Amino acid sequence: MTRLSELLLPTERQPPADAEALSHKLMVRAGLIRQVGAGLWSWLPAGWRVHQNVVGIIREEMDGIGGQEMLMPLITPADLWRKTGRYEITELFKLGDRRGADLLLAMSHEETTTFHVATAVRSYRDLPKLLYHFQLKGRDEPRPRAGVLRTREFVMKDAYSFDRDEQGLETSYERCAGAYERIFDRSGLEWYAVESDVGMMGGSGAHEYMAPCAAGENDVALAPGYAANVEVASAEPQPVPALGNVPSDLHTPGLTTIDEVAASLGVVAGNLLKAFPVVTASRGLVVVFLRGDHRVEDVKLANALGEPFTQASVDELERHGLVAGYIGPGDRVAALYDAAVAPGRYVAGGNAADRHVVVEVAAGERIDVRRVEAGDTVGGQVIRIEPAIEIGNIFKLGTRYSDPLGATYLDDGGREQLIVMGSYGIGPARVAAAAVEQFADEKGISWPRAIAPWDVHLVGLGKGGTPERAAAEELYTSLREAGLNVLLDDRDAGTGEKLTDAELLGVPLRLTLGKRTLESGAVEAQVRRGAEDRDPIPLEGAAEAVAELWRTLP
């Protein structure tokens, strides 16, 4: 369907009142998506064309590295997930059938693919394998947001590699990384790969593919030659001047924050020691000390501790004789020091109400748990931090799933070995939304050519039955014969409405054909990116010239 008069493309002049993110507003306004419930969205015809274009690119590149496409069910028996311990995840949609059997909506398909490989693969000769599918994922997200950026049901391309050993996994991983580079390059996005957290699941390595944009939910630390999610980023802190002459015992009534204490002493926050008391299952209460101007990065701290933690309550502190707001090093509780706490003198809590003291911190064991900040450096290069949306990830799973699900093979010596796995995800919806975020201007969307719903938006001005409209029909036919996907605006609507809708929808090349065109013998062309008018294209032989121009577009 490529005639606007027949297409379901409900454009809106105003965005939904509750929309915040740019892609949310524009995708709804342009008639690409519509909401059904919280985090539940329908893709209307034009939007689905974009989605499927992204899918097409992914499919080509995955096939190109030997991926085998298949399809596994969304509804999954609970037993598979019980075996891997994932049945307890709170985001899991759980349901039952009429007989009372426990089922779930898969959040991803590690269990299912591993189940198949476990039963189908017996020999090292059957490995490696790279399997993938495009399938819905169900996730009962605590907070769906920003249109299609974070939803409770979405299509994911998830791929799983199965190798004989770590070395094989390394090869599969690199191969997927290469495919991902080509996929995101081809999609026309700005993107980069960053080191990411492997989470509590373990695993030996992971990367995330990030598309920088304002609506992004992740913060990424970037410097020339360096890119990492702030959840795992490490950097050299900015220096602070040494602590000047300050009395070693300070009466500080009511001064419980870093800023208050620093201001009252006339020193910088970095001259203080910040106490971050946490409780873990195996250690009980532990106080983590950071430089006063630094913040704890929760993910880094959990990784450094090797277990989850909660912040200590005031009760918990009192039980250990600590006073909230006045915690400092002492013998009452175990202490850990962040890597940015250089040996030297600091103002710290005096472990008594209204008291601070100057302490001498010695060199010693450190853990890196602080959140990297803009202005820190890596290898002498200054870091900046920007928001980005995660559009894909790759993850070395190891034997996390093959072990509980019994996915083994016999090696060439007849010994049973665990299959070594990797997983590789991409969210096509996020690729689409990120493209909207990155390239939209005040008039609307500006799709990269590779994923645009159509190649050319041909606006036929005037009313049906006029010579200019007849000419538009003719051009429409010849453009299609030249291999272009063309959207023809053949509505009897006003000029302004047609042109405004075209800008909102964001097809990369707009052709306008009206009375003027006929008189001059050339159709007007505007490149959507930058709203850049090009030289009119003579109607004689227009199709080839348009196709040629189109190939040069971003």
Next chain:
RNA sequence: CGGGGAGUGGCGCAGUCUGGUAGCGCACCCGGCUGGGGGCCGGGCGGUCGCAGGUUCAAAUCCUGUCUCCCCGACCA
């Protein structure tokens, strides 16, 4: 789950404080004019005011309960 906000034709909103039986712009339908940037005139269609209960002669408006949605924080493609 914690905090904040909102539910009134398809979209955006007013009306709620101070109860009196629902209105505006856009969209939509009909007729006419216009025809290169959301044009003009005239005439129309369309709403259980989220839901349930209560107060009252009378409830969009007051009370109680409940559901839904959005935004900010802990999660992730």
